[in-house]
Amino acid sequence: MRLLDKLLSEGGDAGQHRLAFLALLVALGTVLYLMESFFVAVIPLPGAKLGLANIVTVLALLTFGVRDGLIVAFLRVLIGSFFSGLFLSPGFFLGLAGALVSTITMALLLRCKGVFSMTGVSVGGAVGHNIGQLLMASLLLQSSAVIYYVPVLLLLAIPTGMLTGYILNGILSTREVPP
Template sequence: MKAAGTRRLVFLALLVAMATALHVVEGMLSIPLPIPGAKLGLANIITLLTLYLYGFRAGLKVSLMRVVLGSLIGGMFLSPGFLLALTGALFSTVVMAVLLKHTSCFSMIGISLAGAVGHNLGQLLAACLLLQSSAIFYYLPVLLIAGIPTGFITGFLLNSLIAHDKKSGILRDFLRA
């Protein structure tokens, strides 16, 4: 394998590791809100960073591997919760990739917001199919509102990271081919 390919592989593996760690740690935190399914979406930071650095296919790989590894560690592989997380990750990655590539009017905050909402929509759709009931969509407003602050926070963190990179170039190692 060429040096550039190996380098990319190593950095993707690092990103998967970071995303998995965030996913697992996040599963340990309990949010003091009586909303099952609401999460901070910290792992989304890494998904969006991967999309930003390496594009759609890499982002999809990292987010799907993160869900699989995270659920293996958390002990819920192939459980309903795993299926929800997988669908959510898939939806949010696709939404964010499309916005990142085809629009220019959003900063990371907007893209992350759309990703968080996409994640929750995907989750609800999966839950709807699993439960064979559309009544679950009564839950949509709750998840929409929960997704807005968390999406905002992850987007804000990424904005700061990218602004910092413009000055200090901390992300340059990732891209040096």
């Protein structure tokens, strides 16, 4: 976190500052996104992911706001798909829908100041991610059969969301985030 501290505390042009920090978040998000795909084999359910990349989205939302949060989420999925070779595949669209819906959900939850802790925000983000994914899946498959998957993914969102929330609490307790 010392690098992040330095970037945020040092003076200089605010625009460059923002650009550098966002680029860092996108890079971190991409790496987490790719790292996660190694764990997919452990959880035998399609679409079930830890959602570690959501951590980065929350950081972007906290430091810069909804617009930059959406940009980071979009770029993370885009660049991640370049690396995994899944650009424009069904998986790419699922990830994109999930990331965007989850970012909007988390932005709304963060807006209710003091009501939700990072745990609540993360669980909300995980639920949003899964719902977005399922909506896109039903759109791609032209079928409503994916609805059978809703309870499973809703329940899965709780442990994965709580895990990312726990990590976020750890990150945020190391320093103050500028409002």
